[in-house]
Amino acid sequence: MKTVVIGLSGGVDSSVAAYLLKQQGYNVIGLFMKNWHDESVTISNECPWLEDSNDAMLVAEKLEIPFQVVDLSNEYKERIINYMFNAYKKGRTPNPDILCNREIKFDVFLKIALNLGADYVATGHYCRKGTVVINGKETYQLLTGKDFNKDQSYFLCQLSQEQLSKTLFPIGELTKPEVRAIATKQNLITANKKDSQGLCFIGKVKLPDFLQQKLQPKEGDIITIPNTSLIFEKPIPKFKNREEEFQFLAEKFKYNKSDGKIVGKHQGAHYFTKGQRKGLAVGGTKEPLFVIETDVKTNTIYTGEGKKHKGLYRKVLFITSEELHFIRTDLILKNGESLKVRARIRYRQPLEMAEIFKFKKGLYVAFENAQSAITEGQFAAWYIEDELIGSGVIS
Numbered sequence: 104m105k106t107v108v109i110g111l112s113g114g115v116d117s118s119v120a121a122y123l124l125k126q127q128g129y130n131v132i133g134l135f136m137k138n139w140h141d142e143s144v145t146i147s148n149e150c151p152w153l154e155d156s157n158d159a160m161l162v163a164e165k166l167e168i169p170f171q172v173v174d175l176s177n178e179y180k181e182r183i184i185n186y187m188f189n190a191y192k193k194g195r196t197p198n199p200d201i202l203c204n205r206e207i208k209f210d211v212f213l214k215i216a217l218n219l220g221a222d223y224v225a226t227g228h229y230c231r232k233g234t235v236v237i238n239g240k241e242t243y244q245l246l247t248g249k250d251f252n253k254d255q256s257y258f259l260c261q262l263s264q265e266q267l268s269k270t271l272f273p274i275g276e277l278t279k280p281e282v283r284a285i286a287t288k289q290n291l292i293t294a295n296k297k298d299s300q301g302l303c304f305i306g307k308v309k310l311p312d313f314l315q316q317k318l319q320p321k322e323g324d325i326i327t328i329p330n331t332s333l334i335f336e337k338p339i340p341k342f343k344n345r346e347e348e349f350q351f352l353a354e355k356f357k358y359n360k361s362d363g364k365i366v367g368k369h370q371g372a373h374y375f376t377k378g379q380r381k382g383l384a385v386g387g388t389k390e391p392l393f394v395i396e397t398d399v400k401t402n403t404i405y406t407g408e409g410k411k412h413k414g415l416y417r418k419v420l421f422i423t424s425e426e427l428h429f430i431r432t433d434l435i436l437k438n439g440e441s442l443k444v445r446a447r448i449r450y451r452q453p454l455e456m457a458e459i460f461k462f463k464k465g466l467y468v469a470f471e472n473a474q475s476a477i478t479e480g481q482f483a484a485w486y487i488e489d490e491l492i493g494s495g496v497i498s
Contacts (some may be wrong), residue, residue, distance in 0.1 A: 106130040107271060108216035109225040110208060111162060111170070113155030115293040116227030118162040119282045120273040122289055124225055125166055127273075132219065133163040133170040136212060138179040138203075155299075161292045175211055182206040188317050194399035195480025196376040200450075205261040213269060223271045229253040231275035232267060233490070237433045243267035245430050247489045250278040257450045260484040260494035261428055318373050323402035325367040325385060326360055327392060328414055334362060335413040349460060349467040352419035355477075358396055358405045369404050372397045378415060378476025393476075416473040420448070420483060422495030423465040429493040436461035444485040446470065448477055448497065459485055459493075466495060 109121045111133040124131045135156045156172055163170030183202050190197040208226060216224045229248030234241050243264055248254040262270075274282055286294035328334070334356050342348040367385040369375065375382070379394040388408050395414030396405040407414040429435045436442060440461050445454035446468055456471040468483050477497060484494040 104128065104130045105222040106132065106220055107223045107225050108132045108134055108219060108221040110212060110227075111135050111159035112227065112299070113158035113162075113293065113296075114227065114299060115286050115291070115296055116229070116274055116282060117159075118227075118291045118293040119277075119285050119289075120225055120227040121162065121166055121168065122285065122291070123273040124271070125168065129223075131166070131168045132216075132221070133159060133166075133168050134212070134216070135159040135170070135172045136207065137172050137174045138176055138183075138207065158293055158296065165289070165291060173212070173215060175207060178211045179203075179207055182211075188314070190480050191314055191318060191373045192399065194373065194397055196478045197480045198482055200258050201261055201482050204259055209259075209262055209266040209270065213266065217269070223269055225271040225273055227274055228255045228259060228272050229275060229277075229279075230256040230259060230272050232270065232272055242431065242433060245491045246275070247486075247491070248272075248274075249276050253279050255450075256486075256491045257447060257482075257484050260430070260482055260491055262430060264430070264432060267430070314371075314374055318371060320370040321402055322368050322370060323372055323404065324360065324365045325369050325383060325392075325404045325406060326358070326363040327366045327385075327388075327406045327408065328358055328363040328395065330407060330409070330412050330414075332362060334358065345460065346462045346467075349419050349421070349469065352469070353417070353421040353467060355417070356396065356414055358398075358414075360401075360403060363405065366392070366406070372399045372402045372404055375404050376476075377478045380410075410475070415475045417477050418473045419467055419469045420474075420477050420497050421465055421467055422483065423498050424463075426496035426498065427466050427493070428495055431490070431492040434487075434492050436466070438463050444487060444492070446483055446485040448474055448481060448483050454486055457485065465498070 107124050107129045109131060111117050121131055121133055137152055160170055183199055187197050187199055213224050229250050231246040233244035233246050235244060245256055245259055247256045283294060375394050375397050377394055380391050383392050385392055390409035392406040392408055393410060393412060393415060394404055395407045438461055441458055443458050446457040447454055458469050460467045479497050481497050482494050483497055484491055
């Protein structure tokens with residue numbers, strides 16, 4: 104009998120995943136990851152991890168599987184929290200959920216599971232695993248979940264072949280309503296529990312509140328840039344080659360305070376991200392203001408009126424070679440090669456037609472249609488049909 108260690112989060116998805124594994128005849132062990140108890144950074148007055156670990160324990164009791172809590176808070180602080188603060192300081196917007204999966208769930212947690220004698224780890228992610236044989240060798244695929252509305256493949260875009268080989272996704276073939284129906288039928292305490300909102304494994308916390316613990320508030324200007332600005336009418340030069348053209352198209356617009364007018368004040372440019380509408384607290388405009396750029400050096404936020412503002416849109420993004428990752432290692436592009444794909448730059452965004460081009464310095468993702476709020480620090484992921492084949496950090 105094969106042994107599977109499942110990350111029980113105290114939610115309905117991992118609860119049903121554990122139940123299904125047991126039904127399939129695996130020897131199942133439930134582990135709850137405790138990732139935060141740093142009192143110097145107060146998260147909130149609530150303590151969600153206590154409630155979640157208690158729910159996870161009750162599910163394990165109901166399913167009659169062994170259960171324990173593992174404290175990964177040191178690793179979480181070192182690999183996720185510190186990375187996040189450093190990224191925000193530089194004016195980037197990191198994705199803690201993707202990092203958490205790469206660094207904690209499928210690295211630290213996976214190693215703990217293997218040390219316990221497990222053959223696999225399992226999670227409650229809405230995605231599927233496939234296999235293909237390439238040159239006589241078994242290669243693992245990361246496939247989208249059957250529930251299009253809940254597909255979470257994007258969050259796993261940094262997984263490796265080694266990690267996928269040891270992973271199971273028991274609910275990938277199910278829809279959310281089907282998962283809840285199973286939980287209800289089995290009288291699991293998590294059957295009607297709401298999906299968690301907040302940082303991966305930390306729980307109910309608003310990101311600006313969290314960042315304020317380490318990145319001190321500092322007043323700066325909110326500038327609005329008119330849509331008619333000449334900044335958006337850049338003359339297109341003659342290009343020697345495709346790389347030069349992509350480099351030009353991937354460049355973000357550069358603004359100065361003199362390009363627009365001051366319309367308000369903010370408490371720190373690093374609390375804001377491109378495409379953000381809420382939290383600006385500026386009235387008196389025909390259409391809502393959107394953040395089109397943040398400058399952490401001058402502590403300035405640049406905004407544009409309306410979600411069609413030219414400052415929000417670009418067709419091409421760049422990923423450096425150091426921050427490029429292919430799940431399908433047999434599909435890694437050589438310099439000068441390209442591949443037609445479908446891509447997304449954020450979770451739940453519909454997949455968009457694109458082509459990826461590899462050069463010595465990195466990879467360009469060229470979209471068929473201009474994309475809104477391409478944000479440094481976030482991940483772009485690309486697919487062939489329903490398979491996620493690679494990803495990288497937008498630079």
